[in-house]
Amino acid sequence: MSKKIGAPFNSIFSWYIKKRIHQIELFKKYPFEVQQETLLKLLKTAKNTEIGKAYDYQSIHSISDFKNRVPLQKYEDVFPFIKRSINGEKNILWPSPIKWYAKSSGTTTGKSKFIPVSKEALEECHYKGGKDLLALYYVNFPETKLFKGKHLIIGGSSTINYLNKDSYFGDLSAIIVKNLPWWCEWRRTPNKKITLIPEWEEKIAKLASTTIHEDVYILAGVPSWTLILLEYILKENNVKSILDIWPNLELYMHGGVNFEPYRQQFNNLIPKKEMNYVQTYNASEGFFGIQDLKTSSNMLLMLDYGVFYEFVPINELQNEQPKTLTINEVKINEQYALVISSNAGLWRYLIGDTIKFTSVNPFRFEITGRTKHFINAFGEELIIENTDTAIITAAEKTNTIVLEYTVAPIFMNKNSGAHEWLIEFEVVPENINAFIEVLDLTLKNLNSDYEAKRSKNLILNLPVIRPLKKGMFYGWLKSKGKLGGQNKVPRLSNKREYVDEIIEYANNHY
Numbered sequence: 001m002s003k004k005i006g007a008p009f010n011s012i013f014s015w016y017i018k019k020r021i022h023q024i025e026l027f028k029k030y031p032f033e034v035q036q037e038t039l040l041k042l043l044k045t046a047k048n049t050e051i052g053k054a055y056d057y058q059s060i061h062s063i064s065d066f067k068n069r070v071p072l073q074k075y076e077d078v079f080p081f082i083k084r085s086i087n088g089e090k091n092i093l094w095p096s097p098i099k100w101y102a103k104s105s106g107t108t109t110g111k112s113k114f115i116p117v118s119k120e121a122l123e124e125c126h127y128k129g130g131k132d133l134l135a136l137y138y139v140n141f142p143e144t145k146l147f148k149g150k151h152l153i154i155g156g157s158s159t160i161n162y163l164n165k166d167s168y169f170g171d172l173s174a175i176i177v178k179n180l181p182w183w184c185e186w187r188r189t190p191n192k193k194i195t196l197i198p199e200w201e202e203k204i205a206k207l208a209s210t211t212i213h214e215d216v217y218i219l220a221g222v223p224s225w226t227l228i229l230l231e232y233i234l235k236e237n238n239v240k241s242i243l244d245i246w247p248n249l250e251l252y253m254h255g256g257v258n259f260e261p262y263r264q265q266f267n268n269l270i271p272k273k274e275m276n277y278v279q280t281y282n283a284s285e286g287f288f289g290i291q292d293l294k295t296s297s298n299m300l301l302m303l304d305y306g307v308f309y310e311f312v313p314i315n316e317l318q319n320e321q322p323k324t325l326t327i328n329e330v331k332i333n334e335q336y337a338l339v340i341s342s343n344a345g346l347w348r349y350l351i352g353d354t355i356k357f358t359s360v361n362p363f364r365f366e367i368t369g370r371t372k373h374f375i376n377a378f379g380e381e382l383i384i385e386n387t388d389t390a391i392i393t394a395a396e397k398t399n400t401i402v403l404e405y406t407v408a409p410i411f412m413n414k415n416s417g418a419h420e421w422l423i424e425f426e427v428v429p430e431n432i433n434a435f436i437e438v439l440d441l442t443l444k445n446l447n448s449d450y451e452a453k454r455s456k457n458l459i460l461n462l463p464v465i466r467p468l469k470k471g472m473f474y475g476w477l478k479s480k481g482k483l484g485g486q487n488k489v490p491r492l493s494n495k496r497e498y499v500d501e502i503i504e505y506a507n508n509h510y
Contacts, residue, residue, distance in 0.1 A: 035303055043060050045094075051092065082116060098345070103171060118343060149214075152189055152220070228474070241269065250274065252275070257488055258384070258388045259279060299366065313336060322337075333357070335383075353369075394442065402426070403426050403473075406473075410464060418464050424469075425470075436465055
């Protein structure tokens with residue numbers, strides 16, 4: 001873009017940063033009041049919808065009234081209303097027409113969800129989150145020159161499918177790209193035609209060939225799929241570092257999974273001390289959090305995006321209608337399942353993620369896992385946060401690099417068993433027993449239930465490690481039509497469905 005256009009844009013963005021940072025400081029100072037106002041505004045907007053009339057939103061004037069009157073909902077509960085909306089009925093969950101539905105399957109299950117994405121959700125949540133990410137980054141790095149270069153977003157399968165003549169579905173990344181405002185299109189690469197290629201491997205090839213001559217400053221995407229693009233570029237261009245292609249690369253924006261297991265791989269591919277990594281929490285249901293500090297990857301909960309939050313203590317999840325807490329009631333280091341009411345018409349909706357707060361002044365948090373992804377086959381209550389930390393520690397202490405992993409129980413007899421870990425190594429440990437020992441010890445230190453079940457091998461034996469040839473997880477995902485985007489290898493499962501499928505795939509393709 002020419003200097004004539006670029007200079008005014010930078011001035012406008014500078015004005016936006018100052019204004020927006022002031023608003024962020026306000027919700028940090030008055031979090032409960034902002035959340036209360038958000039809820040009442042949502043209720044007022046939706047009072048004449050079918051759901052609003054059913055629960056008489058017009059007469060709800062407090063958070064407690066809302067919680068007492070409207071039940072918590074899972075996708076199965078809300079799907080009949082979404083289906084009617086998809087079929088063309090208006091004013092069901094939200095007053096403005098819903099034309100877009102984000103197809104979300106979580107990890108690799110065949111059951112897809114269709115999450116409504118309203119115009120308000122796009123503009124006041126997803127795109128606002130993108131602007132805020134850059135604003136907060138500029139506050140932390142005022143000398144940045146991001147606007148001098150291009151930014152590259154690695155999305156998923158970007159097929160836009162018709163549900164009917166007035167509504168469409170696709171990956172969230174496809175919906176976002178299809179509706180991008182001009183200020184996003186200004187410095188993005190490549191063009192929409194390539195970004196929206198539906199076939200993943202064709203898209204990777206085109207992304208690589210068309211962007212290597214661009215001056216890319218920003219990368220964004222899920223870590224596993226971003227690494228595939230970077231490694232493809234290195235191989236095709238016979239170079240050892242991405243900086244040989246994009247010397248001014250400065251920022252990688254990531255989300256969807258814990259970044260720490262991938263950090264060493266990124267450091268190897270982008271050996272740059274000044275490279276910055278910023279974490280976001282941008283789900284199909286909304287944009288919820290942004291890393292706002294240079295010194296920590298914890299994310300600031302964004303309280304003014306048209307989303308009202310509630311938090312279910314983990315020990316309440318087994319109840320039919322679990323107790324929920326509001327923002328002023330949560331405590332640090334406690335596990336909570338996240339509940340949202342949003343400007344896309346989701347009401348008291350359990351999205352399936354678990355978080356814990358690391359700070360309550362302001363409210364910063366980290367994602368700890370999924371409500372359905374855990375192992376409790378023997379009373380060990382193992383969560384993704386535990387296994388991610390253990391795999392990172394074991395890799396560091398045995399000088400190895402782990403690419404991907406998944407874990408499931410082995411049932412040896414009625415009362416005892418073990419955990420089977422399928423692991424793709426970039427560098428295989430010289431001593432696999434040492435790796436297992438560190439892994440096991442770390443899990444014991446992190447999780448007292450696991451430690452108790454491991455006592456004297458009475459209930460849980462040592463973990464069983466099954467190394468996989470590099471590329472097995474990718475091949476398995478490809479065989480299921482799950483390449484790119486928000487598709488992920490499931491870290492934990494209480495059953496052996498995923499593990500047995502992957503083992504069978506590996507045996508047939510080794």
